[in-house]
Structures are given as C-alpha cells and as structure tokens.
Amino acid sequence: MSSELSGIVYEGTFESFKYYLNAVFPYYVHVPEYCGEQKECALILTHDGLNREEAAAAEFLYRSGGAPACITIGISPGTLRATTQNGTDRNLRMNTYDLSTERYADFVVEELLPELTKKYHLNLSASADMHLVSGGSSGGICAWNFAWHRNDFFHRVYASSPTFSAMGNGEDIPFLIRKYEPKPIRVFTDYSEREPDDYFGSSLVAAINFEKALCFAGYDFKSEYHPGERHCSRLNNYEYAVFRLLYLWQNWKNEPIMVKKVSHRAEKLIDPGNSWMPVQHTFPSHKTIQTEKGIYRAEGDKIILTLYNGDEILLTKEFEDISAIVLSSDQWRMYIGDKKRRCIYAATLAEDGTFNGIYVFASLHVPTEFRNPGVLDFCIDSGDRLYAATELGIQCVRSYGLVDVILLNPQRASAVCKLHLDEDGRLYASSSDEAYVRQLKEIFPAQSCSVSTPKQSGYYD
Helix, strand or coil, X not given: CCCCCCCEEEEEXXXXXXXXXXXXXXXXXXXXXXXXXXXXXXEEEEXXXXXXXXXXXXXHHHHHCCCCCEEEEEECCCEECCCCCCCCCXXXXXXXXXXXXXXXXXXXXXXXXXHHHHHCCCXXXXXHHHEEEEEECHHHHHHHHHHHHCCCCCCEEEEECCCCCCCCCHHHHHHHHHHECCCCCEEEEEEEEECCEEXXXXXXXXXXXXHHHHHHHCCEEEEEEEEEEECCCCCCCHHHHHHHHHHHCCCCCCCCXXXXXXXXXXXXXXXXXXXXXXXXXXXXXXXXXXXXCEEEEEECXXXXXXXXXXXXXXXXXXCCCEEEEEECCCCCEEEEEECCCCEEEEEEECCCCCEEEEEEEEECCCCCCCXXXXXXXXXXXXXXXXXXXXXXXXXXXXXCCCEEEEECCHHHCCCCXXXXXXXXXXXXXEECCEEEEEECCCCCCECCCCCCCCCCCCCCC
C-alpha cells in the first residue's frame, strides 16, 4: 500500500546548546493536513530519521478511529563537529542511541521538541499517554530508554530488533527490567531469525532477553517473531506499522497507560497503586550501632568499637567512605555500605565484638553516569532484607546477598540520601531536603534489638 503523506514534511537541523555542544542533529517534522494549530495532536517520535510508513499508518488509523491525530517527528543521529582545523567530525549514534542514560532523552524533551514546537507552531498534547517513541536496532533500545528515563513524557514504545547488547551497557537493561518495579509503558517489540551476531553480542538473544524481561516484570506488551527474516525487517513496512500502531494506540480515548501487574518478587513488597507520598520525617543515623559489647561507629574509612569501659578498638581501616552500618537480623554479622564501592560488605563478629573477617556480601547495580557506585544509606528489616539507597534506586537485597527488587526513587530523584523503615512496614526516603513515605506489604517489621531468623536465604527463596 502507499505510504504517501498528507500535509507538510519540514526538514532542518538543530544545534544543541546544552546537552551536546558542537553537535548538529537533522530532523523531520510531518504535520498531516488535519493537524492545524487549533487541533491538539499526539506525538510519534521516530529514530534514524522520519519513518514515513509509520507516519502514513498513523494517518490511516486516525481516519478509521484507531489512533489519535499524530504529528510525527523523526530525528537522525547527530554529528559532533571537530573543534580543530585538522579534526574529523564524529557520528553520535553510539553516544546517543546505545548508552543507557537519560542524556539523549533529556536533550530531545528539553531542547529539541520545545524549539520545533515553537518554530512550526505545533499543538502537541502534554500527556505522556499521547507520546509514542519508536526505533529499530540501536534505535529500538533508544526508544525504550526514552520511555524509561523520561517516563513523565513517553508511555508507548515500538522497538524493532532492539540491540540490548554490550555496546553502551545495554546488556544490563533486560535484567534491570526484571528487578525494577515496572513503569507505565506499553510496548510492541519484534525480532527476526537472522539477527546480527558480533563482538557486542547476539541481537537475537538480546531481543529475546528483552521480551522475557517484559513478561517477567508484568509489562503491557506484545512481541512478534519473524522466521527467515533479517534485522529490523518490519521497521519500514506500512502494513505492519498499521498492525503495531493499532495495538499501541488501542483504547487510547478512555484507557490510560497504567501499571497493572508486577513480578512475583516485587508483589511481595509493593502494591502498584501505592507510590511515594510527601511526608515530614526525622531520619536516624545508620553510622552507629549500640550493642551489649559496646558502641560501633563508622567514621570515614574506619569502623571503631567503643567499649563501655571507655576503651576504643579500631576494627578496620580498609574502606573509603562508609555510609551506613547495620547488624544482621541474627546479629552475628555487620553489613557495611561504602559510597565508593560497588558492593555491600559483611563483617563477621567474634564473641568479644571484634571482627573475625570481612567479605563481599552483595554486588550492586550502577547507572552509566554514576557519581557514587555504592550505598548512600541503608536500613534492614527483621527478615534480614537490606534496603539500600543507591543512584539507580533502592536496591532490595535478600539475606542471601542477591538484589531481587529495585524500588524507584521518589519524584525522579537522582538519588535518595537517607532511608528509614518503621515497625509498621513504612519505608521513608529522603531526597535532598524532601522526605517521602511508602507503605510496603508482606514484609518483616523493622529490625529491633532482639534476634530474629533471616529469611530468603537461598537462590530461589
């Protein structure tokens, strides 16, 4: 069928003034004939330029009632211009599409789209439910990154043969999808039998990992496999674009995109409808522990035990910036968080309160552009589960030492600096000068002075 477009297609280039200095990005804006300045329209954002077949499919569905009126904006990878006479320009596709960061999405949302809206008098809906982002290959992983990092702006995603591979730590994303509480995103993804297999990984395996992760985490998604076909074989197919957009825009008039389900691990901790709420709260310090042997305190790189007779014992001086210490629920080992270490340590306690030894207890996940790879603060419940505040989110560490759930930071905060769990299962988090609370469910109460048996002490508990 024809992919002829009504209305006007504008072309131009945009020079970033904030996120990518000296970089120029080609763009295309398709405004259908029925999208005048007075008509509010949805947005379809396509990667690797304008996907004309997708724009045409959106026109067809609008006329048949299957989709809202859509303005389609296509962006091509930017070029970083050389700053010396003999320098060579650089293509920014890897730096924007493959990296799992919010930088490129922020550039589009905060720099590019406002300029295009103003220049071409676009009347775009402000609703994230009315914003769809699509792409193939690296553009597929980028489409997901947009909806993930800027979920306040994008709720619908098409990812064709997405390369969640070891290019810009994209291989981590499917596993993070499994552990993070889900966000309100509807996804259509597809992949083919004859996908690339290279030094950064197998695109077929990557696409399957993405599909399986969406299923495990409880996302609203549809996946298609194309035997005998090649990488991104349906990305620019008009009939298939109608098919996928019909799914992505289904019930768009009266059904908001919502989180309706979480993984079987996350559902033990959270209710999807129970999010962070602002609150006034005072946070205790997790740098001291009072026991019958004496008082433990963390100072910079050291942990010191002060006995009740006044004697001080230096237990260790092998850390960098200790952020928190707590005792395990059975109180024979101490968990140690360090802002500069990408792990949580455990020290075993001798009868006299000194350390028998120190070892790695848990490995943490980190974002691409981290400032502190480790723990900013943590607290513990009586089942021996740690709630560790990190830049990636609140990583929930089972007694066995594995992170199985990651709670989102409140209000798109870059990091939570303080945590507190009370006896009723309310988790308090401090971000900058603001505090939030969230009710957890089916958890063990906050750890008290009494000894309790650790739970979840095996791989599959």
